[in-house]
Amino acid sequence: MPTPLVFIDGDQGTTGLQIHARLGHRPDLRLLSLPEAERKDPQRRAEALNSCDIAILCLPDAAAREAVAALRNPAVRVIDASSAHRTDPQWVYGLPELGAAQSQRIAQAQRVSNPGCYPTGAIALLQPLVQAGLLPDDYPVVIHAVSGYSGGGRAAVQAHEAPGPDQTPPAFQLYGLQLAHKHPPEIQLHAGLQHRPLFVPAYGHYRQGIVLTVPLHLRLLAPGVTAGHLHAALQAHYANATEVELMPLADSAQTATLDPQALNGSNRLRLGAFENPAHGQVLLCAVFDNLGKGASGAAVQNLDLMLGHAAPDRLVA
Known part of the structure; x- marks a missing residue:
């Protein structure tokens, strides 16, 4: 051949x-x-x-x-x-x-x-939960994500790595404020959502790597659903996925920060679920390289x- x-x-x-x-x-x-x-x-x-x-x-x-x-x-x-x-x-x-x-x-x-880079993390978190019936497909999904500036292409790389004499690259820059970013239709379709998610992207002053989060209110999920159920569904879905790793819930409880650059240079995708049972809130998260798995x-x-x-x-x- x-x-x-x-x-x-x-x-x-x-x-x-x-x-x-x-x-x-x-x-x-x-x-x-x-x-x-x-x-x-x-x-x-x-x-x-x-x-x-x-x-x-x-x-x-x-x-x-x-x-x-x-x-x-x-x-x-x-x-x-x-x-x-x-x-x-x-x-x-x-x-x-x-x-x-x-x-x-x-x-x-x-x-x-x-x-897309951001949709990779969002869909990886949402689709298995919608499919399992744990996350209603009409849930008002909000997605926050921060990427390295390489996500902005050549112009952004130039602005951060070789700025002009009168230019100072921003340490943090929120964008897509008109809520018309091209990624929500992709996320909605492939995550199995009824409604367009609210997507809030940003760039940080580092070259590459993404942290993406999706906050959830347990009271808006299927009755009786806990962070443990969400984690178990993700674990079952990705049991044979060679490029996806799921943070154990016990590790999540001990984790204070997430480094968006932790998986740079790889094709890995790290998912996690953080919870506060007293407040009835869960934070889904994804860490990956926007130039790698993204x-x-x-x-x-x-x-x-x-x-x-x-x-x-x-x-x-």
Whole structure:
């Protein structure tokens, strides 16, 4: 069997560079790259797209749609890291941990849409609880999340790492204040919610890593549900998930802080549930690398499924 040829369209962007770093030394595939002078040439890009086995699109939404439209070779399979197709029913959602059969769907798919960084954590926390009937699907979900500035792309990296003489990068920056961020429809659909969640994102003055939290009032859940029930449902759902770890409830009780950078460089996703029984409140949390499980690591995980094998976690220096 010929060695699969993989073309990363947009390999000079933040996600593309990380994917290239994860795949560059692997003997089980070949990487197709275009010279710098040809990267924006529509004809050369179309030729590359149609000559590869699997294309990974690391492009803005509009450019990703154009790339898909340029495909003429029906044998080419696609992983789209943009948000262009994440709610499209003709694309398989690239979160293997979504359910028992999702890995198989990804493995057999022609078109896979990589999840967004924030939705990865939110859906991983919410979907198993909705599915188990512990979290009502009409719950008024509120999601708070803080990411490293690399989540803002090249412009944000430049502003934080090489600011101009009169620029001072903010230590903390809340954004999406018009509540029109592109991620809520993705979260709503794949978490199985009836209503659009309220999503409050922010950037911190560090390069990468996410802490995402979802506060819950026990009085609004199914009768008798406790943090223990929520934790047990997550534990059952992720029992065989190689990239997800669940903090024991006992550890949560002893944990005072969460470090958003704790899993940087990996494809790991750490989930937890914090509780205050006296107040009837639970805080669900997710920690992961926005450039790892939130982007490039997830793309490589999906690529490995499409190639017919699951590769071990690969750390990026």
